[in-house]
Amino acid sequence: MSNRNNNNQTQLTESPCVRNCCLDDDDVCLGCFRHIDEITSWRAYSDEEKLSVVSLCKQRQEENQKGIK
Numbered sequence: 823m824s825n826r827n828n829n830n831q832t833q834l835t836e837s838p839c840v841r842n843c844c845l846d847d848d849d850v851c852l853g854c855f856r857h858i859d860e861i862t863s864w865r866a867y868s869d870e871e872k873l874s875v876v877s878l879c880k881q882r883q884e885e886n887q888k889g890i891k
Contacts, residue, residue: 835872837864838879855879855886 839861842853849858856864860875867875 835869835876838876850882852886855882 838854838856840853844852845858846852850856851858851861854861856875856879860878864872864875
């Protein structure tokens with residue numbers, strides 16, 4: 823999610839990291855549901871790419887909660 827600071831400039835999308843890192847067998851973090859490649863590349867992503875990753879994370883989390891792989 824993008825935030826704006828007091829100067830009305832767009833800030834980088836915040837990382838979805840919840841400081842509960844544990845990778846599953848597919849190298850997906852069970853805390854934030856990012857793939858290891860998404861975690862290591864986060865700083866290089868544009869805001870649009872970050873928003874796409876966050877969307878994928880939500881989908882992975884829902885699938886995880888339903889037991890879908």
